[in-house]
Amino acid sequence: MTDRTGLTERTEPMDDTESTDSTKRTDDLDRPRNIAELPFFAGGSPISIPDEDPSDALLVHRRHGDGPTSATAPAAVDPLWAGGLDGSLPVSLPWDIVAGLREQVANLLAQSELASPSLTDASRQALAQAHIVDVIRSQVDDMVRLAGGTSAWDPRTQTAMAKAIFDSLFKLGRLQPLVEQPEVENIDIYGYDNVWLTYASGEKKRHEPVASSDADLMAEIAFLAARGGESGRAFTATNPILDMDLPGGARLAAVAPPISPRPKIVIRIHRFVDITLDDLVVNHGTLTHPMSAFLDAAVRAGKSIVVAGHPNAGKTTLVRALCNSMDPMEEIVTIEKERELHLDRMGDRHHIVTALQYRPGQGERTSDGSRPGEITLVELLEEALRLNAQRIVVGEVRGGEIDAMFQAMQAGVGSLSTLHAESPSNAIERMATLTQKSLNTSDAYAYRQIAQHINFIVQVSKVRDLATGRVRRIITEISEVGPGEGSRPIATPIFRADPYTHEQVTANRPRDETLAQLVHAGFDPALLIPTQGGAPS
Template sequence: MSVLAAGGVRPAGAPVLSGDLVDAVRERLRGTAPGDDELVRAVEQVARDRGAVLGSAVLPAAVQAVRAAILGAGPLQPFLDDPRVSDVLVNGPRDVWVELDGRLTQTDVDLGSDDDVRALAVRLAAADGQRLDDGVPTVDARLPDGTRLHAVLPPVAGGCTLLSLRVVRARTLSMPELVRVGTVAPGLVGVLRALVDVRANLLVSGATGAGKTTLLAALLAWAGHDERIVVIEESGELAPQHPHVVRLLARRANVEGAGRVDLAELVRHALRMRPDRIVLGECRGAEVREVMAALNTGHDGGCATVHANTAADVPARLEALAALAGLSREATAAQASAAFDAVLHLRRTGPGRTRRMLAEVAVVGRTRDGLEVSTAVEADESGVLRRGPGWRRLADRLGIAGLTSLGPGTTSDPPVSPVPVGRAP
């Protein structure tokens, strides 16, 4: 990619191919699942039929462009392939934005007409077996490479078809890398390691794009290599560096309304798969009941993520989700306080909110008023830590009840001498 002087971003080096050439290759490959060799031969043959010869310098780029047009996201595919891009947002044929290195940037990509954008959305939805038309004008889908697609057709979308593509990266960051980029304060590493080692049940919270999945993957990499981790997700985003991870993926109903397998059902199946740790990629519905039940039946070391603005908002979020499963506020407080030991809350900060950081470690408890999440440790943007009212309960859970401080960089009132926690990254 190259950043243009005008401020736009566009994929570099992609050839402009005529629509009839792409259509001819598509027709030639209709009904097949072409591999690289088949695609190369089809492009060469179609070009030859038109009296053109693609040299060794042009052919690879032409094949890549045809692959994107037929099997990928068309002109948007180079953005999905760029490791710096996390989201691609289409508001119109010439109104395409990408989140590049954590900052939204407008591109100069031209997708053609409104009908071309609609056709692209319909084709991408069909790649996941989803229907997108006037009868079903919205869709959530998962592309073959794991990219998450959300699309809305007019008139539900105000003018043009709207597309949102969330890129799933195969590479995960290790804990030392998270420390280096400022996501995790060095003084918190020992606490996090201790939480994994004592098999605490963890709830990772934060807004969309705050880094919940990235942090969770780094934590799971610390799990013993003799442990079996069963991961349950809507899309395969979580990729911990661990030798024994099995994955269960939810499936939406097909165009005929059949074949749906939801997260709650997968949690129940996971219990029969001899898990050492059960991990739910994201709690966003009634499946929270099954997760809390699983973590209350001897399956310790489990993890889940949830959307929340602050750690203090987690109780309200859990109550809202549990209500979808028919649980009362009192039942939710009883289940959640027994199921989860700690909340790890991330937020986006810094100029343009481009930096992701672990801002708070909190403990979960129950009071007469209901579920309570109490801050144990909070970090500021410079990495300085401060103990909160939940610190003693966290220390007790980690088996370090005699500890008086987190280590260098920690502030407290009154000051105390530093004592290291856990192991280094």
């Protein structure tokens, strides 16, 4: 007979000698006696848990047959099995068993939460670790009893199983080792067995399958989407489109049959959450010092800025850096469809941040096109105005968000947004098109809104470094939006990068009124004077 471990159970009785040997093997087996003895939970430094409160009291729990033991915080990942260069675990795990043990731990955790409804996130994770030890020890005992100690998982496999279960519950499951690779920026999954990783250098590499089938992949993504409680989202054949933020600041977009032949998942990993304009100058070469000083003054002067670029060009990272030029005591409200900015996680950089997120509705659309339970970006904006917001940051503008963006720029002191566009001039046309389509207005109205409320458009692009051959992100243009011929506004470049050498130079001076406001905010106008080589000093 075969049990859940995949091992064949022996049906013949054991004699006394064999029973004694088996008992001895069980005693000799390296089983953890407390939570610290399992390799996954051993180590000197804790795992970084987003939003963890350092003051959270550690739980005291009781395992089966043990006395009371205090649960420690999650410990560092053992480098022995944290994943090689290709992100794979050095042991081959039985993922069907991982799923079964995860379900056991989830049920135990649910029972614990019923008994203690006020558990914090850190306490939940510490309690889950204790349950993970229990179920792994029970599984090892079953394996020893059914097939002998030599067939049981060794400590390295137990460690990997513990990590896999923990990751499935609180992180990204089988995808977590891929996300943990420091150079991976994008993960593209075209069905369970067609997986590609894009690295910071621009290189793409194929990766091993991340599930046993498309159905298994769908189930894993659906679990990730649904575990958010009230903020959880559905991912099924009737809800085949999914957009969500992930633990650690990544973002997931997915589609599934019937609207695509196979499930397609894209995970974008934001490596630089807490970053400044100076960091982008010194460490990444994204812009020059004069450009950094110009943008810093623009933010301080309360100018509204749209950051434009292609997907994965670095728009969100630049918006974070721009936000870090704001006064730490300014009251900021961020409005996003999927949380990506995470300004509320930057400690002393921003003391008063309210991060609002769109909520999709469920069921059939009503007569006004909305779904029951849906909370739109415009509704979030109206609430933001009641929250004493001094700065309102609207995330990516893709459609109806354009109305929220314009209202935020009218109501706040210098708003920030991002937009998909290939140039500042193209950004103006795209915003005009979105305005006409979303608000059913004329082009004259759309152009007037753009001219009145947007001060600068910053274009970011991915380019290949001529010296190193690596892909990097740079600001290719900073343009001031001003009146043009007729009703259409124009984008006048202040700084511009050469399309071939990528050298960033001064192109024009801003309007006198604008320059005076920037100087008042601390900008040195001498930084706009080109050097003999054409680059700003």
